[in-house]
Amino acid sequence: MRQAIAPPDSAGERVDRFLAAAIGSLSRSRVKALIEAGAVSRDGTPVADPAEPVRAGARYAVVIPPPVDAAPLPQAMPLTILHEDRHLIVLDKPAGLVVHPAPGNLDGTLVNALLAHAGDDLPGIGGEKRPGIVHRLDKDTSGVMVVAKTELAHRALSEAFAARDLDREYVALAWGLPNPVAGEIEGAIGRHPTDRKRMAVLTGRDAARGKPALTRYATERAWGAGCALLRCRLATGRTHQIRVHLSQIGHPLVGDPVYLRRVPAASRTLPPETREGLLAFPRQALHAATLGFRHPATGEPLRFASPLPADMAALLALLDADAG
Known part of the structure; x- marks a missing residue:
């Protein structure tokens, strides 16, 4: 009470x-x-x-009733925890891990793993003993995530993400070299008119169905005209935003199974071994590299970083080896 x-x-x-x-x-x-x-x-x-x-x-x-167990069941899985306190958990999500149970992925998700990891340390959100997912990364996107453990943290972090009152940077390996090498991509994003599994930049009569989206990018490295390593920051947070925007300007992500629709012409400028290695990459080459925000309880500024995962680092090593 x-x-x-x-x-x-x-x-x-x-x-x-x-x-x-x-x-x-x-x-x-x-x-x-x-x-x-x-x-x-x-x-x-x-x-x-x-x-x-x-x-x-x-x-x-x-009178606050004790939290009931959420529908997902705890499943012990290895997690890379960057920071944890009574209010939140910051972790480095690996590629291939689904964040939340959904049809086709009812278990083996990050939520299942967090229920097992936090256990009785979850005081409850909305009356359920569950972690508070305030933002998501696609299944095959790796990198830094923050998860709320309390209702206070869930509310404050959700408001921060909605207001973009935080710092997020992604590293992306894209086909070709953007021109200009740094800039902004703007375009309303919504469900694709004919393919419901994809998002798209909507124009013309369809534009009203989309939500405004703005991505800022800068080229960190380039391998001729074949491939570029980009740093991307989101001014908005739409589903698949970086993937959709880069594809829209003709520079889809290496390995993207949804938005890379054909073999990119830029790949022909690379040596055959490098080209085949990049074309065989099994996921979108996208990594949430940094996340900065204010602690929801103390107001302390926090910043966390995650190094490139081994598979993306191997791609850069392949590009460097052939460039050398």
Whole structure:
């Protein structure tokens, strides 16, 4: 049970808003649900309406039930943890790991692994004992992710991602050499008009169905006109954004199984062995290299980095060997 005595300056405020702020670890929507479940009282009398005005001097009590197990089951899996405290976990996700259970991937996901890793250390989000996924990486994209362990952290991190109040940088290996070598790619992204498994930059009459998207890129290295290593920053966060935008300007990611539709002409400028090695790469060559944000509880600025995974590092070594 959590209790709060309403100060004079809270009089007239919505009770769900007041209690969410007074308790600090629950979202307003969670407090609203508890009120509707009969778990909130004022001076011993049940509160029935989340919009009820607060009465100054009243003692409010909130009975928070223990979290129930989420539907995904814990599965012990190795995780590379970069940082962990009572509020959050920062990890280095490997390529090939699905973040959340979904049709076709009902287990063996990051959520299953985190349930096993954190165990009873999860106090509950929305009444469920589960990790709070505030952003996702595609199954075959590797790199830094942050996951909330508490409702407070989940709310604050979700707001930071929605407002782009953080620093994220991706490393991408793309076919060809962009011109200019640094710039911005802008275009509304939405579901492809004819292929529902793909996203696309929507134009003309379809543009209204898309969401504005902006990607900033800079070329870090280039191997002639055949291939370029790019640093990408997102001003927005749309599904497959980097993959879609780079494909749109004619520089799809090496290995991208969705947006690399044909053998790129730029590959013909590379030595045969290098060309075949890049064409055989089994996933999109995209890595979430850095993530910076403010700690949701302390406000401390945090920044985490992940080195290139071995498979992408091997591609660069192959390119360098033939270039030399």
